[in-house]
Amino acid sequence: MPVDPKGRTEAGYVRHAFICAHERPDGAARPSCRPKQSLDLMRQIKQRVREESKENIRVQKSGCLDHCEFGPTCVVYPEGTWYGLTTEGSIDALIHHLLTGEVSEDQTLKLV
Ligand code: FES
Structure with a gap:
């Protein structure tokens, strides 16, 4: 039976952020x-979270999250909260969310 090297006894994270790192070729129909x-x-976000929290918070790259026009796109679970990381305010709100669990609704991704 394998043993978790970080001492965890259950799979999963307190919060888990996926940040899209997908790249399309020049001339693609979508950005x-x-x-x-x-x-x-x-x-940068991963480093900030590591420096400021000892909680089991994961920040990682992902493939396309299919909200390409609003990116860099990010989603945080377990809340299922989406961000378009295009402003300092949205980046700060994401970091605050990851560190505290508090969501600033005015900084989350809106598709209008
Ligand atoms: S390329 Fe990032 S969401 Fe699609």
Whole structure:
């Protein structure tokens, strides 16, 4: 039976953020998140969360989340809260959400 090297006894995370790192070729019909520096952003957010929390919070890249026009796109579980990380306010709101569980609805992704 394998043993978890981090001492966990259950699978899962307190909060789990997926940040799209998908890249489409030039001329594609839809935009993509990686050319909008989503990987650098993901690394910065991951570092901040590591520095500021000891909780079991996971930040990782993902494939296309299919809200490409609003990216860099991010979704946080277990809440299922979506962000379009296009402003300092939305990035700060995501970090605050990850650290505290509090969601600022005015900074979440709206499709209108
Ligand atoms: S390319 Fe990022 S959501 Fe589709």
